[in-house]
Amino acid sequence: MADKNDLPSEDQFLCAICLDVFTDPVTIPCGHNFCKDCITEHWDRSDQYQCPVCKEAFTTRPDLRVNTFISEMVAQFRQSAPQKASSCSSEQHIFKPGEVLCDACSETKLKALKSCLVCLASYCETHLEPHLIMSGLKRHQLIDPVENLEDRMCPKHDKPLELFCKTDQTCVCMLCGVLDHKMHKLVPLKEEYEDKKAQLGKTEAETQQMIQKRQLKIQEIKQSVNLSKEDADREIAEGVQVFTALKESVERGEANLVNTIKEKQKTTEKQAEDFIKELEQEISELKKRSSEVEHVTHSEDHLHLLQRFMSLKVAPPTKDWTEVSIHSSHEGTVVRAVAQLEETFSKEIKKMLCEAELKRVQRYAVDVTLDPDSAHPNLILSDDGKQVSHGDVKKNLPDHPGRFSDSNCVLGKQSFSSGRFYFEVQVKGKTQLTLAVVRESINRKGDVTLSPQCGNWSIRLRDGKEYKAVDDPPVRLSLKSQPQKVGVFVDYEEGLISFYDVDAAALIYSFTGCSFTEKLFPYFNPGLNDGGKNSAPLIISPVRVN
Missing domain, CATH: 1.10.287 (Helix Hairpins)
Known part of the structure; x- marks a missing residue:
């Protein structure tokens, strides 16, 4: 009589479907053994009768009868050795929400390590072992644990979906590739996976960019609301x-x-x-x-x-x-x-x-400085570029393309081609001056003709008392008092240029309906020195809102 220690190993008594020790073992025509309930359920949910191990197909459903010999051997095995499959190690991790359960665990469900596309089941570390050591099960395709394994099988041929049909943009099995998609372009799932993954990566990058743009738009809208509230409060x-x-x-x-x-x-x-x-x-x-x-x-x-x-x-x-x-x-x-x-x-x-x-308009104040490369040689500019006056001696300066050769004027360094801007000029003590806004193409190498048609919009002071707006036609300005500081405001899109008496908070003159197509520059002409009578400089002053 054989010793109990000579009993076959546990692997010989495991069902290839549930991976547990046989219960009511039956033998099908190809010779493989399964639990009666396991093979019955497997065939109940399949369109054909096939062995889960060797894949041999049967034209009719075989009659299932319990193999008494194997049943007795299993009974002896159960009595002589603890069941490894039914007593899952307490050291394994208990299933957590979001994880895939082991389909073979009979009591406490443990976390599955792999899913088998052949068995259509997921297994924990203990129940996965037969797939790693048994030659018949080693050929099964294992993947990371997933739910709904039936969805990964071809519903028509009960084969794993291993190919991707680019023609029909669908996943198919090997048999589909031979029969239904014979002339179609087929690639392995992994290859299409990499391609689609790259596309999704690009889509994700574009999505993130769209998110960032919309977040910036939200910030812009919030900023606009804040500015609107500030304007409303003001x-x-x-x-x-x-x-x-x-x-x-x-x-x-x-x-x-x-x-x-x-x-x-x-x-x-x-x-x-x-x-x-x-x-x-x-x-x-x-x-x-x-x-x-x-x-x-x-x-x-x-x-x-x-x-x-x-x-x-x-x-x-x-x-x-x-x-x-x-x-x-x-x-x-x-x-x-x-x-x-x-x-x-x-x-x-x-x-x-x-x-x-x-x-x-003072809220649109900009920092304007004088451009020495545009200044006429008779002009004297301060080191900080904020003051200009007329000198009696003509300086020897480089003939810069942008320098005025005949008119005693100078431009601001800053140019403007959109939006609004404002600056202030102190004119105290002046008997002659011209303040203007001019377009970039103004004549630099000859007399400057003051008129809107020639691209400059200006006001002039002569004889210390008479201000005139050089419009078409010119307009003599009746001012209650002589301005000590003049503010200049431009709205590029609106086509508006306005001059203000800052101290009196009064409008001097506005040019309306202007058409701007070039960069605009501030323009300063301090007038001739006139023997010291007009020696006071034009001074670009910091804007102080009252």
């Missing part, structure tokens, strides 16, 4: 300031109206009081004369009456009250007050709007 503050000033002006007008009417009424009452007092005085005198006349007329003394007659006959001196009257009408007072208020309003509103407009 406009509200300025609006409140304007309307507060207007309300105060109305209140002052109302107070003046009331005071005017009250003062007029007070004057009327005083005049009436004086008239009444005077009238009462005359009445008193007349009553006194009347009393005397009455007394004399009742007297029987003939001599006394005749003696008093002449003095009593003439009435006491009185005023002629016929034309005297009290004019107490206040008609037109309110109308005149409202008209005056309207005029005041108009002036105040115009002033406030100019102040608000100046504050708005």
Whole structure:
């Protein structure tokens, strides 16, 4: 009798389907053994009857009868040795959410290490061992554990999907490649995987780029909202300031109206009081004369009456009250007050709007410096490029292509071809000057003709008092006071150039409807020195928003 230690190894009693020790082992016609339930379920979900190990196909479904010999051997094996397959090592990792379960574990499900495309099952470390040591199972195709293994089998031929048909853009099995896709372009799944992976990598890069662009757009929109809020807050503050000033002006007008009417009424009452007092005085005198006349007329003394007659006959001196009257009408007072208020309003509103407009354009301030390569040789520029004046001595300078040869002017270094910009120039003490914005192609080697048609938009001062806008036709400017500092604003897209009296917060002149197609440059002409009368420099000043 054989010793229990001479029993076959555990590998000989494992079902190739469940990889556990046989339960009701049956033998199919090709000679391979399986658990009765395992092979029954395998054939129930398949369109053909095939051996899971050798792939031999049977035309009819074989009858399954328990192999009593193998069954007895399994019973002896169960009694003599602990089942390795049914007692999975406690050292293995317990299944976690998101991981694939071992299909062979009967009790605690463990994490699968591999999935078999032939067995259509996933196995943990213990149940995977037969695939690593048994010659028949070594030929099975193992992959990293996945769920729904049935989806990786060809539904028509029950074969693994190993090829990719580029013609139909679908995954197929080997048999499909021979039968249904014979003339199609077929490649291994791995090759198509690498190609599609590269495409997805490119798509991912493009997607990330799109995400970044949209994130930047979000930041841009948020920034726009923030700027809009700042503008709104600023406009509200300025609006409140304007309307507060207007309300105060109305209140002052109302107070003046009331005071005017009250003062007029007070004057009327005083005049009436004086008239009444005077009238009462005359009445008193007349009553006194009347009393005397009455007394004399009742007297029987003939001599006394005749003696008093002449003095009593003439009435006491009185005023002629016929034309005297009290004019107490206040008609037109309110109308005149409202008209005056309207005029005041108009002036105040115009002033406030100019102040608000100046504050708005000052937000587009840029740093402008003078370009020495464009300066006429008679001009004197400061080291910091912020001041220019006319000198009596012509300097020997290189004939730079951009230098003005005839006109005593200089351009700013900075050019502008879009958007808005603003700068300020101190003109205090000047008797002559020209400030302008000019296009890049302005004539440098001859007289500069000042006109919008020639690409320059300017204002000029002559004789220390007369400002003129060099428009078509030129416009003589009536200014209340001589500007000490001039602000220059340009809106490229709007075609607008405006000059401001900064200290008075007043608009000097605007060129509208301009068409800009080139770069624009600030232009400065300090005028001739004129024996020292016009020696003060033009100074580009820092912009300070009030």
